[in-house]
Amino acid sequence: EADIYQTPRYLVIGTGKKITLECSQTMGHDKMYWYQQDPGMELHLIHYSYGVNSTEKGDLSSESTVSRIRTEHFPLTLESARPSHTSQYLCASSEWDTQYFGPGTRLTVL
Amino acid sequence: KQEVTQIPAALSVPEGENLVLNCSFTDSAIYNLQWFRQDPGKGLTSLLLIQSSQREQTSGRLNASLDKSSGRSTLYIAASQPGDSATYLCAVGMYSGGGADGLTFGKGTHLIIQP
Numbered sequence: 001e002a003d004i005y006q007t008p009r010y011l012v013i014g015t016g017k018k019i020t021l022e023c024s025q026t027m028g029h030d031k032m033y034w035y036q037q038d039p040g041m042e043l044h045l046i047h048y049s050y051g052v053n054s055t056e057k058g059d060l061s062s063e064s065t066v067s068r069i070r071t072e073h074f075p076l077t078l079e080s081a082r083p084s085h086t087s088q089y090l091c092a093s094s095e096w097d098t099q100y101f102g103p104g105t106r107l108t109v110l
Numbered sequence: 111k112q113e114v115t116q117i118p119a120a121l122s123v124p125e126g127e128n129l130v131l132n133c134s135f136t137d138s139a140i141y142n143l144q145w146f147r148q149d150p151g152k153g154l155t156s157l158l159l160i161q162s163s164q165r166e167q168t169s170g171r172l173n174a175s176l177d178k179s180s181g182r183s184t185l186y187i188a189a190s191q192p193g194d195s196a197t198y199l200c201a202v203g204m205y206s207g208g209g210a211d212g213l214t215f216g217k218g219t220h221l222i223i224q225p
Contacts, residue, residue, distance in 0.1 A: 006153075033212050042114070043199070045212030058212050059111075090153060097142050097161070097203065099213060101153035 003027060006091050006102035013081055014110050021076045021105045023091035032074040033092040033099065036060060043090060049074060081109045112137045116200050116216035124224050125192060131185040131219045133200030138181045141205040144213065145174050145185050147196040154199065158185070190223045197221070 004025040013019055025032065030051040035043040035058075045058030049068040063085070064078050074093075078085055086109050091102045113136045123129055133143075142161050146154040158167045158174040160183070166175040173186040187194060197220045201213035 004153075035212070035215075040217075042217045043201075043213075043215040045214075048212050056211075059214070092154075097144075098156050098159050099144065100156065101146075103151075103153040 004091060004093055004100055004102040006089075006105050008105060009103060010106050010108075012108045012110065015080075015082055017081050019078050019081055019107070021089055021091075021107070023074045023076070023102060024072050025074075025093040025100075025102075026072060027093065027095065027100075028071060029093035029095045029100075030071065031094045032068070033094075034058070034064075034066060034074070034076050035090045035092065036062065037088045037090060037104075039088075047076065081107075083109045085109050112140075112202060112204060112214045114200055114202055114214050114216035116198075116219050118219060119217065120220040120222075122222040122224060123190060125190060127190050128186070128188050129190055129221075131187070131198050131200075131221070133183040133185070133216055135181045135183075135202050135214075137204070138178050139204070140178060141203045143174075143176055143183050144201045144203070145172075145183075146199040146201065148199055148218065149196050157198075192223045192225050195221055195223050 007022045032049045034047040037043045044060035046062040047066040090104045092099045117132045144159045145157040160176045171188040176183045197218040199218045201215045
């Protein structure tokens with residue numbers, strides 16, 4: 001079973017602030033993913049990575065950006081947070097096909 | 111564009127019953143299908159993964175089947191327990207050169223098992 005960590009777990013922040021959501025995994029998985037989930041709705045893929053220096057946009061358009069400088073680390077950044085960014089953000093990783101998820105970050109932008 | 115639908119949206123049953131959760135998808139050219147459970151305040155826990163070439167997978171009281179040609183999967187839970195209460199998510203992966211990219215999820219079935 002993969003160990004995958006996300007910080008912070010909860011974040012309440014004002015409009016216009018820059019934020020970075022952290023995601024780390026200790027299993028050495030090459031593939032990592034970010035999903036966004038609004039309350040009562042399905043998860044949508046917003047970013048993924050096949051490995052170091054690889055990043056791709058997912059199915060759902062997002063104003064966030066990601067980077068993959070180290071295998072274990074896949075942070076997501078919002079340069080200027082807005083209320084429309086309020087959501088839950090879930091990070092996942094996989095070695096082959098099974099995806100393992102972190103606990104998520106619940107973001108509220110006031 | 112792949113779309114995943116789960117029926118029912120919510121289900122409440124007494125403890126001990128066997129139950130079936132349904133999942134359908136619009137594009138049958140899938141790479142794999144995965145069932146998860148999601149508990150409040152927690153991330154997703156992978157339950158079962160079925161490759162496109164497989165018909166079913168079993169883990170304990172859980173059995174998942176896949177009918178790729180008809181675009182359907184079912185999750186069977188035997189002898190349900192209150193600890194099974196959670197939201198169950200179905201997700202499909204499409205093939206790319208590096209295996210599956212991200213998953214496409216359904217909205218889930220919110221399951222309550224009454225003691």
